[in-house]
Structure formats: structure tokens, C-alpha cells
Amino acid sequence: MRAIAIAFLAAAAAFLAACSTSPTDEQKGAGVEERKPAVGTVEQPRVATVDVTKSQPGVNLLTDPSSILSKRSIYYDFDKFDIKDEYRPLVEAHAKYLRENSGAKMLIQGNTDERGSREYNVALGQRRADGVKKALTLLGAKESQVEAVSLGEEKPKSEGHDESAWSQNRRSDMLYNGEF
């Protein structure tokens, strides 16, 4: 029992060390075995398996209804583009996810209600999507991970023609790769 615990700690230490080393550290460390081995182990460092044939744990986080990351929509007031306070935790959670999953890519689709010119609405939806992208990158997501586009008034969530429908349609949706 104790042996298993020690082995686990050793593996965790090795993993964290691997995570925290920058490329120059790695070069320096190569072939220099002066570090004190952890107590009681004489094994080689473990090899961590990356298995992309199975769904990754992160994907479940994105779809698990109990995870904030499963929420993808930000709604706006009429003629507004700012992210309301109630959506801050959502944007922060997605920024953290993008930060921690550098392979993850996101498409932000800005949307408007049906009133006015279709092309002008494409530009208004773009302003909403650009705002979400800016917030995500300020919170640490990489520019290359996020694309902001607009669907204008073309993809309403609600087909109605009153304020209750329009309020559903003034939104930005965040989609991860594989979802669009």
C-alpha cells in the first residue's frame, strides 16, 4: 500500500517536472543525472500515455450539463455589444479551458435579431463576436485558437417576431472544433 503511494508520488513529481520544464531546461537536464532520486525508487521515469483513440476528458467537460463549459451562449440587450456581468464567469471558464488546452480551437458566431439590413446585421454580429474574442484573449486564450465570425440575422434561435424571440437571437455562440 505504502509502496504504491510512493510510486504515485514519484510519478506525479516526474509529471509536474516535465510540465514545468522549459525547452532550455530540458536541454540542460538531458544526460545530467544529478538530481536526487525520490525515496525508494530506482525505476525509469514513467511514460505518460496520450491516447487520442478515446474521447479526451476535456470533451466531456465541454458537454457535461453540470459543467459551466457546457454553456455556450452569451445574450445581449438591444443594440448592445458589451458582455453583461452575468456572463463573465462563463467567458472566464472558457478562457481557462482554452489556456489549459492549447490544441482546442473555438469558433465564436455572433448573431443579431431580424430587424434591419442583412448585411449591416452581419457587421453588428461581428462586433459581438469580436467582443467575446477580445475578452477570451485578454484572459489568456491565444489569438490563433479563436475565430470570431458573424451569422448576422440568418440563424435565429427563435423564429418569432417579438422581443421575446429577438432577445434569444441577439447572442454569441461559442463552438469548439468538432462542433462546427
Added chain:
Amino acid sequence: MRFHIRILFFALAFVALAARAQLSIEITGAGAQRVPIAIAPFAGENAIGATPITQIVRADLERSGLFRTLELPPLNPMPTEATSINYAEWRSRLADALVVGSVGVLPDGRYEARFRLYDVVKQQPLGAIAYTLAKNQVRATAHRIADFIYEKLTGERGVFSTRIAYVVKRGDRYELQIADADGAEAETALASFEPIISPAWSPDGKRLAYVSFEQKKPVVYVHSLVDGRRAVAANFKGSNSAPAWSPDGRTLAVCLSREGGSQIFLMSPDGSGLRRLTSSPAIDTEPRYSPDGQWIYFTSDRGGSPQIYRMPASGGDPQRVTFEGSYNVSPRISPDGRTLAYITRNSGKFQVALLDLVNKQVQLLTDSDRDESPSFAPNGRMILLATVLGGRGVLSAVSSDGRVKQRLTVTAGDVREPAWGPFTE
């Protein structure tokens, strides 16, 4: 077996539905003074076995709002282009103009339609033409005849032979369709499960630029109509939209968000030679060239609300063009360059306005409340637009003096995003 029959049944039902889904036009207003014109049925025109030529010519002229076609009693013998005309007799039938003609069969099985146009008031012939046609060219020939009559009697070119593009949404299916200016002979250029917007005709009428969302974002395509070949013109990171052709067909103005915001860029229709035209922190979109190619009109909210501006197509300082109201978008310059049609928000209603660029007078042309996408006929006489009637998208047309109004409807689905094509030879 039963399964196959059922499939056949559904296929037939679908064909029937597609056949019925044709634009029909209703005239809801007309010009004050309409020229009374007598169009005698062409001798032998029923032998072709399609809609009679003169029926199509009559409908074309009536639809323009400038003509009133006279009901004629059965005439025996029917006058033709070979008959000598009794002007007094036609004058007493209250005709200002008269069209007579005939259709003959050629040795190769095709037909020849011959006709003459007379000015009954001045008692003089105005011209005669013969067209050779196959059975499937009846409508095209009738539109040519109507164009001839229209031009001779009004002094301006007719648009009955031109075509229109528009988008039909039926369920979750979008179709970019091309039809004759009277809504007949509709053909689908593109069918998609994602939206299609902003079709724009190339000046030669052979290609359409448009925005398709089939890649889950707006991408600009250029599509050759005769062979269906399409190519991506603009698919940069971000949104790509609002294509507009320069009058020489060599440049496409587009709205891109690749450098942040929505800004206007110029490029070749093949996507090469990209250069940025506007530089503002605001929205700059919906570019349109003036007919002389010197100016680009566009929508911008740089002043706080969306208004129409213009700037030299070679770059330079934008000037504000619209001043009345807080929402003026979708600029379209008339073919003669003298007026600007656009959509204005007027007490919460979106309507078509016309600005005289010389004397700066603004006139509201419609009284509907959800107008979009105005489009001038190539002779500048009518403006085609999208509006909503009874919860459904329909096309409508209004004369540029506001007097004549037409409504074009399809039997099923929403119609939107009309674009009137250019004159073609």
C-alpha cells in the same frame, strides 16, 4: 414494389411542388397616364403549343404600369404584319398604338415570329422585326418583342428580357434562383441547407457573387451561371460578405473582418490582389460602385448611427451622404447615377427611400414596414425589393416615381435578397 411506388409518388409530388413554386406578379398600382395599345393575336401563334406570344407581350407591357392593353373583339380576318392598316378603325377602338403579326413554321421545324408596330395617332409605322425561335424560346422571344415596343413608345430601353436573382427559403432549404424579370422560368443556381445572402450580378450578367454560410461562417463565392462552376473569392479568417462588382467587372468590393471590425476591401473576383479601402474603428460595409466606377457608396456607423457615405474608389476621405433619420443602410445608385435608393427606418418601419443626389430631396417610395435589399432595374424605371407580407417574405417592385407597385409571390416559402440583373445582348 409498394416501396418503389411510394418513392415514385413522393418524387412526383416534389416535382409538382417545384413546378408550382413559381413567382407570380400582381400589380397593385399603375401610372396615371397609360398608353392604350392594341395587340392583335399573332396569326398562327397557337400552333407552337405554348403560352401564346401576344399573351406574354401584353402581360409584360401591363406590368410596366405604362401601358393599358385593349380588349379586342374577335377579328375576321385577323390583321397581320402583311395587312394594310385602317388607322381610322383602330383610332375608333381608342388605340394609340397597334401591334400585328404572325407566326410561321420554318422548313427545319423552328418558327418565325414577324410583327409590326404602328403609331395610330400619327398614322405611321414604327418598325418591324422577324425572330426565329424554337418551341422553348417562346417566352424569350415575347420579351424581346415587348422590349422593342416599349423602347419605341417610351424612348427608353425595356427590361423584359433581363433576369432577376433572389433567394427562396423553404423549410431548412435555401435556393438561389434565377428567373425572367416576370418571375417565369425560374431555375436554381445553388441549393443549400445554410443561408445564402447578397447575390450581386457581374456586369456581363454571366456570374453572380454571393455570400454562403455553408462553411458555418460567411464566405464570398463567385458563381458562373451557365456551367455552375463556383469558386471562393473571399474566405479569410472572420467574416467575408457584401460583395459588389465594379462596372468593368474587374474588381470586387467586399466587407471583411480579417483585420478586426468590418471594413471594406477591394480584390479581383478570383480572390487575388487584396487591398484595404476603408480604415475606421467603425463598421464600414455594403459597398456599391457608382455607375461610372469613380465612387464607392457604403454604410458606416462612424458617426454614431448607420448612415450612407461615399468615397473615391481609389481611396480617400469619406463624405456623408444621408442626414435625415437615425438608420439609413443598403445604398444602391441608379443606373444614371443621379439618385440613391436605400433603406431608412421611419418610426420603426424599414422603408425604401430615394435621394436625389443633385437637389438632395428625399422621397419615401414604399409604405410597407420591413423592406430590404432594393435593386434598380437596369433602365432605372423600377426598384425591386424584399418585404414581408402576412409573415412571409415576398418580393415587391416600385417605380422610381413611387406610382407603380408590383408584388411578386411564390406559392410556398420565403423569398428575399432580390437582385435585378443587367442588360444583356
